[in-house]
Amino acid sequence: MADLRTNIAGIESPNPFWLASAPPTNSGYQVQRAFEAGWGGAVWKTLGDPILNVSSRFAAVSFNGQKVAGFNNIELITDRPLEVNLKEIYETKKKFPNHAIIASLMVEPKQEKWHEIVKRVEEAGVDGLELNFGCPHGMAERGMGAASGQVPSLVEQQTYWVKEVAKTPVIVKLTPNITDITATAEAAVNGGADAISMINTINSLAGVDIDTWNTIPHVGGKGAHGGYCGPAVKPIALNMVGECARHSHINVPISGIGGISNWQDAVEFMLMGSTSVQVCTAAMHHGFRIVEDMIDGLSNYLDGKGIQSVTEIIGKSVPKYSDWGDLDLNYKIVARINNDVCINCNKCHIACEDTSHQCIDMYTEADGTKGLRVREEDCVGCNLCSIVCPEDGAIDMVEMTHELPPMTWNERQAALGKVACEVDIAAK
Amino acid sequence: MSEYTQYLQEKDKIDVLLNQGYSIKSITENLSGAFVEFERITGSTITSETLHILTADARKYFSVKLIHQ
Incomplete structure (x- = not known):
């Protein structure tokens, strides 16, 4: 059986599956139940000055009858005093010494505030710290969370303040509500971060009730933007993890977060550079015991590939992730319809005829x-027909023999630059 | 005419010039496509031809030819 033990910046856990900082990690009772179920680590719900919450906090987006395609929340950080949380962290760590407990932290962007909370939290025996520079709602209106995380200089400065006193590894959790997450990731590294985690939730409004005209969720008829997570955000998160993993100046491990719902998702994040993965929405939807399937699935996957340790797959897809300008313009695939399997629904024809290249x-x-x-x-290999096809195996996308040698856009432009070349000149 | 057929026609025109000893001298790309100027030097005689290339595949094609010329 493959070794699932994970070490991210010195934080060890029996497997790479951590619960993300969120409602599932609000208390010792919950985290201990999670560890009993098999979770390798837990990032405690964000500690800071205890807040006040509103009633009606969550909303979910369904798609074609599938519940919780996306999940939206307007809940803030812990509403419990620090002493209560620290006592439970201490007790939990004592009961589960081999599991990772990471304390998520959020305070005002002041040196003394960071120093105070870091020292007090580390005394409780946490294995690491995660700085919450990501929550987009509520706390951001007060200058914390995403408001800090969107400004690289603030990320760097606050990370530096934490590192001045921290004795345990420091993970910086990044907001996706920014154009280029590598800018803040690099700032975290410059501030001394031992690892980064991403993504926190995305600014969102889950919906509007078309009968009452209230927002979803609403608090007595009034709403505010929340943070979006769950399966719908996975592609966004995966890209951000990949962009950071392949960035030459971001040379710290990554804890991947964002819509991870099963072992396959976890493998994807690890292949794209995550050392550990954090899960929230799937646990809120299905309970802590989903980790059993995650552990079994990951273990079987590694065994099936003859891989001894889960660490061997970390980042294996990163070299395959590049810029558009480095893709081969002469690589060609085409759609091929298997009429033995095709049910003649014509969806591929309609899709191609109406919205693609009219070749079916x-x-x-x-x-x-x-x-x-x-x-x-005439097929450009766009994949649309196979995407809309309802019948597995009815359409194959087939790789064609190269008619022309490989050539990227960047190679092409370099070649054009060597001859007299004009661009954007009016037609002759 | 399918775009593929149009590509084949443009590819043929490029091949004809290259087979006649022309090489790509300059390329002007703009909103109308690409204008590829071919040049052939025979002794002291310089002759040139310009093709207006419309299809994307033919723009890839002359680019490959340029890289390998």
């Missing part, structure tokens, strides 16, 4: 049999 023809054989055929020479 409908035909009728002499015996009246109807079918669909791709004109491969």
Whole structure:
């Protein structure tokens, strides 16, 4: 059986599955239940000056009957006094010494505030700290969370203040509500971060009730933007993890967060550079015991590939993630319809005809049999037909032999630059 | 005419010039596509031809030819 033990910046855990800082990690009772279920670590719900919450805090987005495609919350950080949380952290760590407990922290952007909370929290025996520079709602209106995390200089300065006194590894949790997350990731590294985690939630409004005209959720008829997470945000998170993992100046481990719902998602994040993964929405949807399937699935996957340790897959897809300008313009795939499997629903034809490149023809054989055929020479390999096809195996995307040697946009432009070349000149 | 057929026609025009000893001298790209100027030097005689390339695949094609010329 593969070794699932993980070490991120010195924080060890029996497996890479951590609960993210959120409602599931609000108390010792919950975290201990999570560890009993099998979670390798937990990032305690953010500690700071105890806040006041509102009633009606969560909302979810369904898609075609599938519940919790996305999840929105307007809950703030812990509403419990620091002493209460620290006592429970101490007790939990004592009961589960081999599991990772990381304290998420958020205070005003003042040196003395960071120094005070870091010293007090570390005394409780945490394995590491996670600085919450990501929560987009409520706390951000007070200059904390995402308001700090969107300004690279504030990220760097506050990380530096924490590192002045921290004795345990410091993870900086980044907000996705920014154009280029590598800017704040690099700032965290410059401030001395031992690791970074991403993504926190995305600014969102889950919906509007078209009968009452209230926002969803609403608090007595009034709403405010929340933070969006769950399966819908996974592609956004995965890209941000990949962008940081391949950035030459961001050379610290990454804890991946964002819509991770099963072991396959976890593997994707690890291949794209995550050393550990953090989960929230899936646990809120299905309970702590989903980690059993995650552990089994990951273990079987590694065994099936003959991989001894989960650490061997970290970052393996990063070299395959590049800039558009480095992609081969002459690589070509085309759609091929398997008429034995095709149910003749014509969705591929409609999609191609209406919204893509008009290369799927409908035909009728002499015996009246109807079918669909791709004109491969006109197919651009966009994948749309196979995406909309409801029948597995009915459409294959087939790699074609190179007619021309590989050539990237960057190579092309370099070649054009060597001859007399004009761009954006009016037509002759 | 399908875009593929149009590409083949443009590719043929490029190949004809290259086979006649022309090489790509300059390229002007703008909103109308690409204007590729070919030049052939025979002794002291310089002749040039310009192709207006419209299709994306033909723009890839002359680029490959340029890289390898």
